[in-house]
Amino acid sequence: MFKECLENLRNQTPLIHCMTNYVTVNDVANALLAIGGSPIMSDDEGEVEEITSICNGLDLNIGTLNQRTIASMLKAGKKASSLGHPVLLDPVGAGASTLRTKTAVSILENVKVSVIRGNVSELKALALGSTTTQGVDASSLDAVTDDNLEKMIKIFKDYAKKTKAIIAVTGAIDVVTDGEKCFVIRNGVKEMSRITGTGCMLSGIMPAFLYANLDHPLEACAAAVCAMGLAGEIGKSHLRDYEGNASLRTHIIDALMVMSSEELEKGAKYEIY
Amino acid sequence: MFKECLENLRNQTPLIHCMTNYVTVNDVANALLAIGGSPIMSDDEGEVEEITSICNGLDLNIGTLNQRTIASMLKAGKKASSLGHPVLLDPVGAGASTLRTKTAVSILENVKVSVIRGNVSELKALALGSTTTQGVDASSLDAVTDDNLEKMIKIFKDYAKKTKAIIAVTGAIDVVTDGEKCFVIRNGVKEMSRITGTGCMLSGIMPAFLYANLDHPLEACAAAVCAMGLAGEIGKSHLRDYEGNASLRTHIIDALMVMSSEELEKGAKYEIY
């Protein structure tokens, strides 16, 4: 299944309009190129509708939002909705500021979002109105664990039904659900949390997986999550003892490129609930 | 010839004012430092004239243009023109949106541009008004090939005459012409198209080559193109089997630094038309 998802992506080279933060934007572009897609970054109100029209999907990441880009994101999001393009929302820091929470909610109200991808704190902030977010990283109080797994699955299945979007919550254990079916994914390594941008990269490649697998959106999103996690595992395996997070970042993007679809199929670690 | 071009650059450490996109700006800065120049990034209307005045050249890259930076680019461009500084225009995505095409045209109308560097789709969009641009990468329909080489040279020689700028079109085969003489360059590796920013890096170092070789501007631009392509070849030679585009990017910037002027002279692959 995941094998075909990746092959479909690579056969189609989806062009993804990325409206993403300036911290990790370069990694997002290289991750998209690595996995087999193609990125275009554009955030001026005067062109975002035209740009998104020639693309195959849209990534809305509010990591360094501002008044200008919020307006542009809404405009692009509405256009992409009207064209039936897959739209991803990455609500970076939702719960950490009123502006971020409000912007995420406003996008959800105005745009047909296909998938919301974030960490546990961000998704809980949106789903439950909880406010434990610590900056842009998940609060240590929040985590999907084997102990609370069933409860977490319920929360995010409910939120998927409410939003009619796929919910992809990433952390040590990832949860990807469309409200009915739920993938619980255990790929990845803990060192990924010491690199900025692994979440943003995943948000960049996910619309490419979605576009290339429109008839299996949930599996497409789960495949993207497994691919990112597996890239982390492969990347870590190449680390020398004197290497740290900067080298791991490089190895991870490399792994997205070198990874075969068979490796993804074989390396994916998940259960279905 | 190219040997002297690179030596002149390294002897003068040109300071280049880069008004470039936020996707690849870090790579542009490191590429300039690697080759032997020095970068300064500045895009506020309140200082761009002053900043460009203390610099030796200007790089105008519209990759993530917005209303604020368009105004700043025009202001800086006019100032640099009045001071006789080399000015490069990188019309990223010209043809992909009306705003990009219009901005490129507006810069060409208001600024004395020394060189326009882009991919085939972007340059065709400007030279012919064609609209085959796909995002920020060259359309697969567009390519300089051995079959259409003479036709392409004619198009870009004509456009060089019309704009009084050097035209540098990069792709599998590169074409660099001032309207009279034309370098056809065959350095580089195809894997470079899977890295974001190799074009932007070239646009960053080209004004440094120009400033250091003001009496041979065409050769200076051709030397920059050969250096970038040769860096790609050297970079690829250092790739391990598990490495992909992220490592290649690192190797390429490294190669710009380690490359000797003799290596550039010897490794440059070109014909003159």
Place this chain on the structure above:
Amino acid sequence: MFKECLENLRNQTPLIHCMTNYVTVNDVANALLAIGGSPIMSDDEGEVEEITSICNGLDLNIGTLNQRTIASMLKAGKKASSLGHPVLLDPVGAGASTLRTKTAVSILENVKVSVIRGNVSELKALALGSTTTQGVDASSLDAVTDDNLEKMIKIFKDYAKKTKAIIAVTGAIDVVTDGEKCFVIRNGVKEMSRITGTGCMLSGIMPAFLYANLDHPLEACAAAVCAMGLAGEIGKSHLRDYEGNASLRTHIIDALMVMSSEELEKGAKYEIY
């Protein structure tokens, strides 16, 4: 002493609000994660007060300042001051444009700045009103040398007293002083000047050192400077003969992560004046 400074940082994982330039922002984020802190980037006026309130320190870097972000920096800086958070000012390019000098001065007038970190040209521009700054790199005319060391220490001690901030001047020889005591630091390698962002990274990690060592602010800043320089030495030791500045950058961030507190204590090279 420096051993404890680093251990305190790693035990507390300080969350640092970074308002920094878009050129090196990714490296700043990864450097902070590497050393043991946590970054959040945010620059919209509508949220900076809220964001800085949940953080432990603030990094104000004017490397790519604009009217919008200047206003945001002042707002965040005032809020952080009122909360007693450590605030760092990195006056990138002060002296190179009126806007940069004025903005640095305005921040110093409106914000309780804990530490000003810059190169010799920038600090001389602020302390003496001299205007030898060449772009964003120190002018070759400016350098702290063994010949002018006493004079330089006097200048920066006086400026520390005047501003009531710690002054951290980095270059081949670093000077860190609170007006009374002065660390003269000789860590680092000359190749660091060929990488963009080593100064910005240091400015990103310094507030984390400060927050974790509030009772020894001068030692905290000196520890940060030694850590960055030592990371450069370690990074250089891993360079292969074909590697240049891009690899060195990666090795340096890696070294910030892998470095033990004992290594920092042992590797720090300084005298106290």
